[in-house]
Amino acid sequence: MPRGIRPRFAIDGTPYPRPDAECSPGRAHVHHDACRCDGTRKTIPGWEYQFVAALGELRSAWTAPVDVARTTHSTRLAVTTDQVRALIGRLEATGQAGGGLPIPVIVLDAGYPATALTAALTGVRAHLVLRLPAKNVYYRDPLTWPGKVGRPGKFGQRIKCVDEPQPEPDEELLLPGTTRYGTVRITCWRGVHPKVHGGRTYFADWQGDLPIIKGSLIRVQVERLPDGRTPHQTLWLWHAGPTVLALSEIWRAYLARFDEEHTFKFSKGTLGLITAKLRTPEQTDRWVRLIMAALTLLALARPLAEDLRRPWEKPLTPDRPLTPGRVRRGFRNIHHLLGTPAVVPKHTRAGPGRPTGSRSGPAPRHPSPANKINQHPPLEKNLQARG
Secondary structure, eight states: OOOOOEEEEEEEEEEEEEOTTTTTTTTTEESSSSSSSSSSSOOOEEEEEEEEEEEEEESSOOEEEEEEEEEOOOTTTHHHHHHHHHHHHHHHHHHHHSSSSSOOOOEEEESSSHHHHHHHHHTOOOEEEEEEOOEEEEEEOOOOOOOSSSSSOOOOOEEESSSSSSOOOSSEEEEEEETTTTTEEEEEEEEEEEOTTSGGGGGGOOOOOOOOOOOEEEEEEOOOTTTTOOOOSSSEEEEOOOOOOHHHHHHHHHHHHHHHHHHHHHHHHSSTTTTOOSHHHHHHHHHHHHHHHHHHHHTTTTTTTTOHHHHSOOOOTTTTTOOOHHHHHHHGGTTTHHHHOOOOOOOOOOOOOOOTTTOOOOOOOOOOOOOOOOOOHHHHHHHHHHH
């Protein structure tokens, strides 16, 4: 990576559906469009794998997966924290971070607890950019003046993530006439913090006074979406890091995370990420890492692959690299030049097989787990509680 360019990484999870695998342990309900429930919660039994991928400077379908881990709804925060710390440690060990180099940016979509993740990564030299759900509330520092008596306050002006008049922002950026989004207006409130509630999730076992987690709250308003539609909601982002980032850099870093969605689509539809029907999650972990190695191999082969374009496909401009699908199509002409580390298989006799009369018994069954994501009590219990 050239010196002076800030490295950007996206973290996101993708489901590995296994709804009918009764003999597979460790399954949980993961978000998926092809749900097996009542059609509103959009979950399916299976596993979830969380990828860490390096993003490029240009908008493309290429990302570089550097880490993957199996996670659940209850372990997502701990797994994400470990992945970020391991990533920064590897960058510093290889001389790509620290020592005056730009601090990396970690981009995450909605679904990750911004306050808890910021607190868990305190002291790590990384910028966090997360998308916030609607109706989150943040506060400025309270106002003080000489001679004020009483207990010092903790919360000042209230800022809510909704489309309504807000307090005067600390910084504002207007980008008129962008190619894909039209006029873009970005406003920022620096040094705000949420209310931290004790006894919940990450702060359940917190010793002493609850901390004040400060960061920047960014609102992004666009004129239109890339497909021409009017946006149905405003984009709210949270930034926390050791230094201040420019608003244009924060916004463009979040837009770059959508490149990882193309990697998921290509991995599932072309490389067969969720095709293998393996029994144990440990076997599936190895299969997912094999797919990640295949993606890396395609990225390394990109300068060598020939563009075998179909007659109906548009030619690429010289400044755009080949897509992963076209590199895979041209890989057949170069893979015989690469060689293989495997040796020629030796002739051997067939094994003795299972001894006569032995029985292993049926495989243990693991019924489909209960859906605990967005789970609501039955209507009868609500009526009984109301008397």
